[in-house]
Amino acid sequence: MAIKLAGLLSIALSLSGLALANPNPKTDYDVIVVGGGPSGLSALSGVSRVRRTALLFDDKHYRNGPTRNMHDVIGNDGTPPDEFRALARKQISEYPTASWSNQTVMSITSIGTDKVSVFRVADSEGRNHTARKVVLGTGLRDLLPDTPGVKENWGKGIWWCPWCDGYEHRDQRLGIFGPLADVVGSVLEVNTQYSDIIAYVNGTQNEATEAETEKRRPDWKKQLAVWNVTIDNRTISAVKRLQDGAKVQNQATHQQFDKFQLEFTNGETAERDAIFTNYPSVQASNLPGQLHLNVTNEKIVVSSSSMMTSIAGIYGVGDANSDGSSNVPHAMFSGKKAAVYLHVQLSREDTESKISKRTGLSHTELEEEANRVIGRNLEPFWDDVMGRR
Numbered sequence: 001m002a003i004k005l006a007g008l009l010s011i012a013l014s015l016s017g018l019a020l021a022n023p024n025p026k027t028d029y030d031v032i033v034v035g036g037g038p039s040g041l042s043a044l045s046g047v048s049r050v051r052r053t054a055l056l057f058d059d060k061h062y063r064n065g066p067t068r069n070m071h072d073v074i075g076n077d078g079t080p081p082d083e084f085r086a087l088a089r090k091q092i093s094e095y096p097t098a099s100w101s102n103q104t105v106m107s108i109t110s111i112g113t114d115k116v117s118v119f120r121v122a123d124s125e126g127r128n129h130t131a132r133k134v135v136l137g138t139g140l141r142d143l144l145p146d147t148p149g150v151k152e153n154w155g156k157g158i159w160w161c162p163w164c165d166g167y168e169h170r171d172q173r174l175g176i177f178g179p180l181a182d183v184v185g186s187v188l189e190v191n192t193q194y195s196d197i198i199a200y201v202n203g204t205q206n207e208a209t210e211a212e213t214e215k216r217r218p219d220w221k222k223q224l225a226v227w228n229v230t231i232d233n234r235t236i237s238a239v240k241r242l243q244d245g246a247k248v249q250n251q252a253t254h255q256q257f258d259k260f261q262l263e264f265t266n267g268e269t270a271e272r273d274a275i276f277t278n279y280p281s282v283q284a285s286n287l288p289g290q291l292h293l294n295v296t297n298e299k300i301v302v303s304s305s306s307m308m309t310s311i312a313g314i315y316g317v318g319d320a321n322s323d324g325s326s327n328v329p330h331a332m333f334s335g336k337k338a339a340v341y342l343h344v345q346l347s348r349e350d351t352e353s354k355i356s357k358r359t360g361l362s363h364t365e366l367e368e369e370a371n372r373v374i375g376r377n378l379e380p381f382w383d384d385v386m387g388r389r
């Protein structure tokens with residue numbers, strides 16, 4: 001039995017020795033990751049731990065850049081996002097196959113064949129880098145209105161995600177900004193956190209928007225009444241900060257006390273402590289467009305099983321993809337999923353390449369040869385070796 005095992009191992013070793021002489025297309029890296037947010041970092045971690053060579057580009061425009069603290073990321077609830085990313089970078093830097101660049105990726109060109117994907121990635125210093133797989137974790141960008149005070153206070157008392165910032169402002173006076181048709185959806189998300197809610201629809205309430213709302217939620221008026229929500233149609237001219245929740249807060253109870261004055265075009269004003277918004281977002285990067293990836297509703301269409309885009313070898317992760325979720329846990333999950341899938345895909349390609357390059361035998365011929373050398377029925381042999389009988 002010991003002899004049989006030794007024989008099998010030596011055959012396996014000689015096969016792999018032969019195959020090592022025939023690597024797949026030579027590229028600078030196995031993988032290039034574009035994006036240093038949680039999705040790109042997670043993808044880099046996943047490929048680095050299985051010793052894939054990878055280069056990650058991060059030009060440092062993060063969607064949650066403006067926010068004070070990151071929430072609902074277990075183990076890191078309340079961590080400032082820059083601290084979270086810095087710790088991730090530090091930990092991943094321990095893996096010798098991980099590399100970093102702070103450049104912007106300007107273009108990605110497919111230079112592979114039908115069988116094997118290869119990409120050339122050009123950075124903002126004009127350098128080219130090649131890789132067999134590309135992961136896009138390039139994120140979304142929020143389209144905020146120009147009304148003075150909205151962009152300035154974004155992520156600091158004005159926010160779009162109740163899980164991210166709602167709890168710190170619980171039971172305070174809440175304003176909702178955005179279209180009338182989105183108000184009910186917002187209320188369904190925040191009714192457990194607030195009872196004093198006013199939706200400021202900014203002069204958009206008219207027959208057409210009411211009809212649209214009616215179509216989406218036939219009983220919208222009743223739903224709003226249930227949760228004590230009123231509609232205010234005045235046109236907002238500015239949002240002024242009266243108090244800064246970064247300074248006025250109770251850390252023991254996790255409460256932040258922001259305060260805003262809303263100014264209307266008719267000269268009137270109102271006060272709110274927190275504002276929940278409904279504004280659109282778009283792809284942060286022009287790379288998906290440049291590559292002509294399938295993008296629907298501003299999201300890169302990906303397969304949910306692999307995170308693969310409409311171009312084989314390019315993966316879309318995090319906020320940018322069509323998974324239907326935009327938060328840090330999803331970003332990490334999807335980055336990890338792409339890492340696992342593409343690693344195994346690279347291994348498949350390597351295996352295939354090693355097999356076909358060996359003596360020019362076809363797949364089936366090689367299989368037959370292997371069976372002849374090793375013995376046709378391997379299953380009982382292994383059972384024997386492992387003492388399973």
Ligand SMILES: Cc1cc2nc3c(=O)[nH]c(=O)nc-3n(C[C@H](O)[C@H](O)[C@H](O)COP(=O)(O)OP(=O)(O)OC[C@H]3O[C@@H](n4cnc5c(N)ncnc54)[C@H](O)[C@@H]3O)c2cc1C
Nearest residue numbers: 035036037039060061063064071105139155318319327328
């Ligand atoms: C105000 C605010 C608060 C939030 N708070 C929370 C929260 O508390 N909890 C939570 O779970 N989620 C929160 N989110 C959502 C969270 O920010 C996103 O889900 C998350 O950042 C998505 O990660 P990502 O990796 O997909 O993209 P991002 O974090 O946006 O990272 C995109 C990366 O791509 C890079 N990049 C893009 N194009 C290029 C290029 N051409 N070359 C080089 N680099 C490029 C950028 O520089 C960046 O590194 C918040 C969002 C906002 C707006």
Ligand SMILES: *[C@@H]1O[C@H](CO)[C@@H](O)[C@H](O)[C@H]1NC(C)=O
Nearest residue numbers: 058060086089100101102103
């Ligand atoms: C890239 O950015 C990181 C984080 O800000 C920094 O630590 C590093 O020194 C930068 N690298 C280069 C080459 O500038």
Ligand SMILES: *[C@@H]1O[C@H](CO)[C@@H](O)[C@H](O)[C@H]1NC(C)=O
Nearest residue numbers: 109120122125126127128129
């Ligand atoms: C990058 O590749 C392009 C296309 O092959 C080439 O034109 C360009 O000169 C290369 N740049 C550098 C710096 O090598």
Ligand SMILES: *[C@@H]1O[C@H](CO)[C@@H](O)[C@H](O)[C@H]1NC(C)=O
Nearest residue numbers: 145146147177202203235236
């Ligand atoms: C309010 O509506 C005006 C147009 O009437 C628009 O310019 C502005 O951006 C909107 N502001 C907000 C906060 O939605």
Ligand SMILES: *[C@@H]1O[C@H](CO)[C@@H](O)[C@H](O)[C@H]1NC(C)=O
Nearest residue numbers: 194195196197198228229230
């Ligand atoms: C209902 O909302 C109004 C503001 O529209 C507020 O003054 C009042 O306190 C709220 N009622 C409750 C029970 O919270």
Ligand SMILES: *[C@@H]1O[C@H](CO)[C@@H](O)[C@H](O)[C@H]1NC(C)=O
Nearest residue numbers: 202203204205206233234235
């Ligand atoms: C909402 O405000 C707009 C702009 O001032 C106005 O045209 C519209 O009639 C108002 N709607 C209602 C229901 O008052």
Ligand SMILES: *[C@@H]1O[C@H](CO)[C@@H](O)[C@H](O)[C@H]1NC(C)=O
Nearest residue numbers: 293294295296301302310322
């Ligand atoms: C793009 O993706 C959508 C959604 O998955 C799909 O319905 C459509 O057929 C795709 N289009 C192309 C050109 O692949």
